Amino acid sequence: MSSNLIPPPDVLKEPIKIPPRQLFGPGPSNMPDAVAHTQSMSLLGHLHPEFLKVMHDVRDGLKYLFQTTNDFTMCASGTGHSGMECAFLNLLERGESLLCVTTGLWGRRAESLGQRLGLQTFVVEAPQGEVVSVEEISKAIEQHKPTAMFVCIGESSTGIVQPIQGLSEACKKHNTLLIADTVSRSSNKSDIFPKKKQSYFFQVASIGAEPFKMDEWGVDCVYSATQKVLNAPPGLAPISFSKRAMDKIRNRKTKVASFYFDALELGNYWGCDGQITRYHHTAPISSVYAIRSALSIIANESLEHSWERHKTNVKLLHSLLEENGFECFVQKPENRLACLTVVKVPQGVDGKKVTASLLGKGLEIANGLGESAAKLWRIGTFGGNSDEQKIRNVVKMLKDEVQNPTNKL
């Protein structure tokens, strides 16, 4: 046989090296042993009855997690961001218009995606670290009369909580769908989710850490990721569509501009439509095992207990930070998230040197995202990492770094 081949890279002749690491950034978080254990289990075919059963278990577990009875509750076969694409692709058609209320990175990403998908987009942008007032938003709705409005409630790049109280009336008046993205939801929720006819649309990576009740709050589309509170590896985007959302999807004038993310096809594979399963695509088998196992942990603990635990432990984190001279970025404790705490880098400290040094010692906390990269740290306390001893250790290690003269500016 001819051997004039491009040779393999030498590095592949060495085994893979993965250092152990405590993951207290914005995700991925650490896998518990029970989840890790499933990942080396034998693969199954993507249509084997035993695998379809695992999918159905996941589907039913997600209904519990999202607190919904929606038939179309499933996973898109991609990581968290694919959930945003799946939601937009299915719920909106080309030529429809989208108003994006943006307080940071996620709002801009939604705007950019909207443009790529052929939507007409408008923007109301807040100055960094501030919110957009309801009056400004109402004025923009009045002016643009968009088909839908996208609001990022919990902005993980800044920790800003954008209130949406009072917006439903303005939306209703112009027949605008209200689409809300909450990467990490705020804690003052009952007042911002009044029962109404507008279509909600959520990204809830904090799901499992704070109360979220899709049906009770009248949410029409929610999507999430597996690598945050669920403590599973990234690879799936759990997503649920309400009956109203499915009506909108079934009455589209055009087909969804993707086969992979088509909610009707995907829903058939996940057993959501009561019809015989057709071959759609090959699901990421091991990732489905992982989320099955993660949902089992939450079901055994109970959502109520998980919410309480995250709340108690994040309050401990806030106290310890303050006792040690740190300041939380979000001033009002009631607006702080239960699983992601944004901390100001103290004056005179090189925030990025600190995170790099901690990483070398086996602990991840994250820098800010985008414009706030050097000014903020982000500490995630997701799932099993919402734990008193682990949190005490994180604060101790952070304090040691700040006091180290090599990390001064």
Added chain:
Amino acid sequence: MSSNLIPPPDVLKEPIKIPPRQLFGPGPSNMPDAVAHTQSMSLLGHLHPEFLKVMHDVRDGLKYLFQTTNDFTMCASGTGHSGMECAFLNLLERGESLLCVTTGLWGRRAESLGQRLGLQTFVVEAPQGEVVSVEEISKAIEQHKPTAMFVCIGESSTGIVQPIQGLSEACKKHNTLLIADTVSRSSNKSDIFPKKKQSYFFQVASIGAEPFKMDEWGVDCVYSATQKVLNAPPGLAPISFSKRAMDKIRNRKTKVASFYFDALELGNYWGCDGQITRYHHTAPISSVYAIRSALSIIANESLEHSWERHKTNVKLLHSLLEENGFECFVQKPENRLACLTVVKVPQGVDGKKVTASLLGKGLEIANGLGESAAKLWRIGTFGGNSDEQKIRNVVKMLKDEVQNPTNKL
């Protein structure tokens, strides 16, 4: 705390149950221990230096696998089908036209995806089990003058090998890009890949089992899956774009209708453009470990040895099948695939009962796909499953089932 919650499904209180299974269908195939071992390793952050290094190792390993020096060699973060979407989304713009030459399921899927993406599509379809003649295709090019032509060379639903010899001249004449999909490539390749200016476009799930030389053959886009010859879990779609393909992408009039699959953004994350890594999305961390480990196995064995092994073992499979009274669907041995063998269900035998019975005994072989579901079996011998003892066992078990009176029609 209020407890008026929707309760968790009882089934989640039980642990996950996965039976061991020998996977001799069209994929997923079995993970070797070295791959399975990586799946329970500690997760890393999606931008941690150690994880970026793993991505770079994978990128370089894929260059070896595809036999290319293309900078833009990487993975889309979805399973195999997402590779098709990633390729179409990046290489074609709305309003451009696509001629699909279809001999089975994959051609129709390409047509359907083209329509979803706003392409004008035309079809030349072969009667089942036959190919489309070069004359017919040339006539269709003459008639429609499409921007691109999609040809599925190896149709995994029927085992049909569609020849494309002589098409490049017809394409050239009308400035048509030639896009070829080969789920499982044929073995008579040097004559069907002449050096030319047209754009090739491949899906090669059989990569690693038979010679494939992207650069030497002038292929412009190839994509694949991880769960076939690579023996890794499904979850990534390796993909490579030639310089010509990247020129086409960089000169698009419109942005790619996806952020998740945008080759320029994805390529930056995979370190393909030499620029500083921007945050794009969270890669499926464990799946990247798995393909790193799978590529390491291939690099250590060498492509040449892997090609030889698959060839030798599939010939053994053909002989054993014939000795035992079975008939291969593809008549000419030189047109049969090295990793997927299509077998006719003998007269009087219930093909689906046989596969169901084997599944219950821990062995998967697959039914046909689509129209040929009941008439054919498909036996995959991918990677570590291309093994003499395992193949002897598969044929023995298949023969026992066929002889069992309960499996007669």
